[in-house]
Amino acid sequence: MRNNKLYVIVITFVATIGGLLFGYDTAVISGAEKSIQEYLINSLGLSTLIHGITTSSALIGCIIGGAISGILASKLGRKKSLMLAAGLFFVSALGSGFPEVFFFEKGNPTIGLLLMFNFYRVIGGIGVGLASAVTPMYIGEIAPAKIRGTLVSLNQFAIIFGMLVVYFVNWGISNGQTIEWINSIGWRRMFLSEAIPAGLFGILLFLVPETPRYLSLSGKKDEALAVLTKISGAERAKSIMAEINESLKHHSSAKVLSFGKTVIIIGILLSVFQQFVGINVALYYAPRIFESMGAEKDASMMQTVIMGLVNVVFTLIAIFTVDKWGRKPLLMVGSAGMAIGMFAIAGLAYFEIIGISTLVFIIIYTASFMMSWGPICWVLISEIFPNKIRGKAVAIAVAAQWTANYLISSTYPAMMEFSGAFTYGFYGVMSVLSLLFVWKMVPETKGKTLEEMEKIWEKKK
Numbered sequence: 001m002r003n004n005k006l007y008v009i010v011i012t013f014v015a016t017i018g019g020l021l022f023g024y025d026t027a028v029i030s031g032a033e034k035s036i037q038e039y040l041i042n043s044l045g046l047s048t049l050i051h052g053i054t055t056s057s058a059l060i061g062c063i064i065g066g067a068i069s070g071i072l073a074s075k076l077g078r079k080k081s082l083m084l085a086a087g088l089f090f091v092s093a094l095g096s097g098f099p100e101v102f103f104f105e106k107g108n109p110t111i112g113l114l115l116m117f118n119f120y121r122v123i124g125g126i127g128v129g130l131a132s133a134v135t136p137m138y139i140g141e142i143a144p145a146k147i148r149g150t151l152v153s154l155n156q157f158a159i160i161f162g163m164l165v166v167y168f169v170n171w172g173i174s175n176g177q178t179i180e181w182i183n184s185i186g187w188r189r190m191f192l193s194e195a196i197p198a199g200l201f202g203i204l205l206f207l208v209p210e211t212p213r214y215l216s217l218s219g220k221k222d223e224a225l226a227v228l229t230k231i232s233g234a235e236r237a238k239s240i241m242a243e244i245n246e247s248l249k250h251h252s253s254a255k256v257l258s259f260g261k262t263v264i265i266i267g268i269l270l271s272v273f274q275q276f277v278g279i280n281v282a283l284y285y286a287p288r289i290f291e292s293m294g295a296e297k298d299a300s301m302m303q304t305v306i307m308g309l310v311n312v313v314f315t316l317i318a319i320f321t322v323d324k325w326g327r328k329p330l331l332m333v334g335s336a337g338m339a340i341g342m343f344a345i346a347g348l349a350y351f352e353i354i355g356i357s358t359l360v361f362i363i364i365y366t367a368s369f370m371m372s373w374g375p376i377c378w379v380l381i382s383e384i385f386p387n388k389i390r391g392k393a394v395a396i397a398v399a400a401q402w403t404a405n406y407l408i409s410s411t412y413p414a415m416m417e418f419s420g421a422f423t424y425g426f427y428g429v430m431s432v433l434s435l436l437f438v439w440k441m442v443p444e445t446k447g448k449t450l451e452e453m454e455k456i457w458e459k460k461k
Contacts, residue, residue: 008143008231012151014208015138016158017201018082018131021089023162024194025124026280029055031170035187040114048413056410057118058125062402065129070395072130077218078138079210085130086202092124093194107184124194125402132378133398137390140382141211144232145447149322152382156375157315162197164308169193171305213387213450216244243451247387256392259457266441267381267393271401273434274377277338278427279369280405281412310363314370326446327376328438334372335435341365342428349420373434383445386454 029036033055041051065085072081099117100106136152143151173186173193212231215224224244228237256264318330341364348358385393415423443456 004231004233005147008147008151011142011208012139012154014201014204015082015135015142016155017197017204018085018135019155019158020162020165021086021194021197021201022128022131022135023159023164024166024197025058025089025092025128025162027163028166028170028190028194029058029121030167031174032187032190035183036117038183039187040109040117043109044111044114046114048417052410052413054114054118054121056406058121058128059402059406059409061122061125061127062129062132063125063399063406064122065126065131066133066398066402067129067395068126069130069133069398070391070393073134073137073214073394074217074391077210077214078134078141079205079208081130081134082138083202083205085127085134086198086205088123088127088130089198090195090202092120092127093191093198095120096124097188097190097192129398129402132401133394136378136382137394138211140379140450141213141390142227142231144236145450145452147323148383149327149379149446150319152379153315153319153322153375156370156378157312157319160308160311160315160370160374164305164312166190166193167305167308212241213244213390216241216248217387221245240451244387247451247454256389256396259386259389259454262441263384263386263457264393264396267384267397268400269437270377270380270442271397272404273430273437274373275401275404275408276427276430277335277369277373277434278342278408278424278430279366279374280409281427307363307366310367311370311374314367315375317371318375322376322379323446326444327380328442328444330372331376331438331442332372332435334368334376335431335438337368337371338365338373339428339431339435341368342424342431346421346424346428349424380442380445383448383450383453384443386457387450 033051036054037051040046041054065088069081072084076084095101096117098106099113099120103116104110104113136155139152139155140148170190173189174182177186209227209230210223212224212227215221215227221241225237225241228240231237232240322330341361344361345358345365348361381394381397412423415426445453448456
């Protein structure tokens, strides 16, 4: 069994590089956004709204990638969909670093160049949208029930680790350099650095199997049983295979509402609340937030690194407790912590108090998110949907998540111009509502097989 567990962990490690790239791609903009503003926004006389849209443009791709992930995961399979995502990450890294290639003159910003930069960011976003849906789906379908929460949570660890890595990369590129160098060369290197993990991900995916659930859906029962045997041992594999076959025998219809509306609504609301609490504002705009608190350029980058380290530590807490404490308790505790952090930041913003207290409450807020909604939302999305509709249902939930992400991130600069206290207060209210939602609607899934989860929705139809 030890060898089986090692095999599962190795497969999970490869899959979570998709999560690392998800984090890397979404956070790389945090170090480059001020240079992009100088190079492509201010030089063209464009507004802060255009800057917000450009900073968040990858999220348009995320929405597209999330929306098509169900079709691709069902048609190509989970593994090939991840391979496609790796290719998109690679192209985006090169194109975002040098958007002038083929069509434009370097150092001569134009509206066309701005659109081309956004195009490459959207390409990367499609990769993120695909990876965000398919990576937890892949791990959830590979992992044994007893450790599924832990293994899917590793994907969130990889996302946060990817963010932490790129915070260090951005800091390393900018450290000791002049603003002029960063605005002309440094931001390009930040984007180009993503090509390295993207290439590694694409290569390693050739070494992992397709998931047994997808193989069964494709009629490849012998291959599915072989993978399950490697994962769980011969006896347990036969038992799981029988459950999979039983779940596929019934509900031959693949309509997304085959199991009722409730499970789809819960999936969508999990996704929307994960974004409406405002986490990506803290992640995308972290250096700018710290600079607004009075930190110098290098210090703001270092404070962002500190925040990244805190995020990693508290994500580890979720990984080690999700299969012991359960999903609901972690989510509810996290919602309470986020509400405290955001309401405190709103109060400090209202009274214009800037200092270490703001940093402390940002850390309380992000730490609360990282030990709860960060990983647990993905765990639940990977496991609450029945086999027959999982691809389509996950795609709906993930598309809703990235749509919510885009709305929150792109409106942040304009909201802050209106009122910082109102902005952070809004995120605090969303944190309270997320707690009430989990308490009333979300089922506990700890220790249940994916097929057992299906029976919960059968009863609620």
